[in-house]
Amino acid sequence: MSDILNKIVAVKHEEVAAARKRVPLEAIRADAESRVLTRDFVGAMRAKIAAGQAAVIAEIKKASPSKGVIRSGEFIPADLAQSYAEGDGAISAACLSVLTDRQFFQGSIDYLKQARASCGLPVLRKDFMVDAWQVYESRAIGADCILLIAACLDDAQMRDFEAIALSLGMAVLVEVHDAAEMERALKLRTPLVGVNNRNLRSFEVSLQTTLDLRSSVPADRLLVTESGIATRQDVKTLRDAGVDAFLVGESFMRAEEPGEALAQLFR
Known part of the structure; x- marks a missing residue:
């Protein structure tokens, strides 16, 4: 793990x-x-793809350790969620992702509650799962899906947390950064595998990470590309390679109307 990830995990255990x-x-x-x-988180994504659109998990994120505050001014999760759900009337988000980590991302579980209550989209709790307690808490606060980061967990933890989530009716998005983590992720039952294009050590972002790992993902799994999707050409490059699911946040959060920015990017 990188130094920042080690620090986050240590704080999570304390929390x-x-x-x-x-x-x-x-x-x-x-x-x-x-x-x-x-x-139905997975169902919402597959429905978008079946309709010929990209399945976009649109993120509500106020800040990050590397970029600081991303969305300055008013930050109203309910309004952001509604904007994503509406899009431009033709193109909109399939699901939401809400950062709930407080110390490093200025998130809150209340943000997830507010976002989910304001629209009908399924919601991913974006946080750092290190304990079964958090998985149960995720369902208690209304999450429909949780994130498991392979770099933070061993195989036994991933299996246990996945089993708990599935027993509660939640979906699981397992996030990987390289081929070794992909191999571990594919041992799980979840159909959702996220490839984070950000290098854990250098923090450089390259869409090539997703492109390199695409061929290792079986047809019955849904590959979600994360980080670095900022232009229509980025979207075209990935969709031409058979990638139809995206988790995007930062570029939308900088826009006055995030849902319209989403529609423009995925038009």
Whole structure:
């Protein structure tokens, strides 16, 4: 792992330890299991692709460790979610991704709740899962999908967290950065495999990462490309290579109307 990822994971373990004291595992599990109305994250993405469009997971993200504050001024998750859901009336998001990490991304679980309540799109909780407690919490706050980052977890953890998520009706997006992590990810049951184009050590971004790993993904899996998608040519390059699912946030967050920016990028 990179230094920043190591730091984030260490902080997450501290946060979970404190959270477990406030709300025991048994209590958060009972809360999660009582919430049965999940939205079909994978189905929403496949429906867009079946209609001939790109399946876009549109991200609500205020800041990042490397870029600082991305969206200055008003940051109203409910309005951003509605903008993504509407698009330009013809092209819109398939799903949402909401950053809930507070210390490094200035996120909040309240942002996820507000975004999900304002529209009908399924929502991914974008955070750093290091403990089963967080998986249960994700369903308790309304998430329809969780992110598992292969670089942060061993195989046993990924299997366990995936099993919990699936038992709660949530989808799982497993994120990889290279061929070794892809091999590990494909051992899981989830059809969603995300390729992060950002190098963990140099932080350089290259769409070639997705293009290089594309051939290793079986036809029954859905490859989601993440990071570095900023122009129509980027989208064309990836779609010409058979990549139809995208997670995009930063370029939309800088736009006055994120949903219109999405429609322009994927027109």
